[in-house]
Amino acid sequence: xxxxxxxxxxxxxxxxxxxxxxxxxxxxxxxxxxxxxxxxxxxxxxxxxxxxxxxxxxxxxxxxxxxxxxxxxxxxxxxxxxxxxxxxxxxxxxxxxxxxxxxxxxxxxxxxxxxxxxxxxxxxxxxxxxxxxxxxxxxxxxxxxxxxxxxxxxxxxxxxxxxxxxxxxxxxxxxxxxxxxxxxxxxxxxxxxxxxxxxxxxxxxxxxxxxxxxxxxxxxxxxxxxxxxxxxxxxxxxxxxxxxxxxxxxxxxxxxxxxxxxxxxx
Numbered sequence: 001x002x003x004x005x006x007x008x009x010x011x012x013x014x015x016x017x018x019x020x021x022x023x024x025x026x027x028x029x030x031x032x033x034x035x036x037x038x039x040x041x042x043x044x045x046x047x048x049x050x051x052x053x054x055x056x057x058x059x060x061x062x063x064x065x066x067x068x069x070x071x072x073x074x075x076x077x078x079x080x081x082x083x084x085x086x087x088x089x090x091x092x093x094x095x096x097x098x099x100x101x102x103x104x105x106x107x108x109x110x111x112x113x114x115x116x117x118x119x120x121x122x123x124x125x126x127x128x129x130x131x132x133x134x135x136x137x138x139x140x141x142x143x144x145x146x147x148x149x150x151x152x153x154x155x156x157x158x159x160x161x162x163x164x165x166x167x168x169x170x171x172x173x174x175x176x177x178x179x180x181x182x183x184x185x186x187x188x189x190x191x192x193x194x195x196x197x198x199x200x201x202x203x204x205x206x207x208x209x210x211x212x213x214x215x216x217x218x219x220x221x222x223x224x225x226x227x228x229x230x231x232x233x234x235x236x237x238x239x240x241x242x243x244x245x246x247x248x249x250x251x252x253x254x255x256x257x258x259x260x261x262x263x264x265x266x
Contacts, residue, residue, distance in 0.1 A: 010190045012250045020251045027244050034240055048158050060226050061158025063219040070096055071152040084124050091115050096153060103153055107146050121149065166216060174213055181205045184243045191250035201243045208235025
């Protein structure tokens with residue numbers, strides 16, 4: 001596990017305690033920044049598709065754009081709820097396929113009688129999506145009134161980020177994250193860990209970064225490349241997290257000793 005000769009003098013564990021404390025603080029801030037970066041992405045992308053949490057649709061919408069049916073329409077197409085008569089399912093689909101003014105205007109249109117969407121939803125959906133049961137039975141989707149229904153009734157239209165913003169974001173991320181990858185490589189080189197292990201972590205970081213940032217532009221051309229963004233982001237984050245933890249371990253684990261080795265010798 002050890003490197004020999006002059007490289008031993010470069011080991012992080014050989015730093016004086018003041019240096020190790022300072023570098024530990026820097027690494028912990030980097031870990032905090034890694035968390036903040038992921039939290040920013042969650043807050044920035046979530047709910048683009050009118051549903052809680054970050055989904056593939058949110059990411060595709062950000063980089064490619066999305067035009068998709070509403071959440072209610074998609075549920076009806078999937079056969080939910082299963083007990084809904086086909087005639088009512090067709091009526092609800094027709095309502096949701098109308099223009100925006102008809103969707104809002106016909107929701108509780110008295111002229112439609114029992115075929116008013118509000119009546120059909122009350123009769124067939126509120127046993128799971130009512131005020132009392134939405135959290136436990138309806139996956140948190142509330143359909144008890146128009147204010148709650150309209151969040152799920154309109155088609156999803158997501159415009160991709162403008163070209164200028166994507167260029168600026170690429171510039172900022174490419175310069176800072178690639179620079180961080182180089183710093184991570186240097187920290188791992190000055191550690192006790194085998195080159196093979198460090199190489200795997202650096203491949204995850206560098207390869208993930210290339211997939212992630214490159215995927216932004218590829219997804220703008222073809223939505224199928226969204227998986228490159230997801231896979232690249234996961235590889236980069238996991239690789240960086242493990243590399244930072246390996247660096248902390250190098251700083252504070254006892255200095256390894258081998259026969260005839262002059263580790264940390266002065």
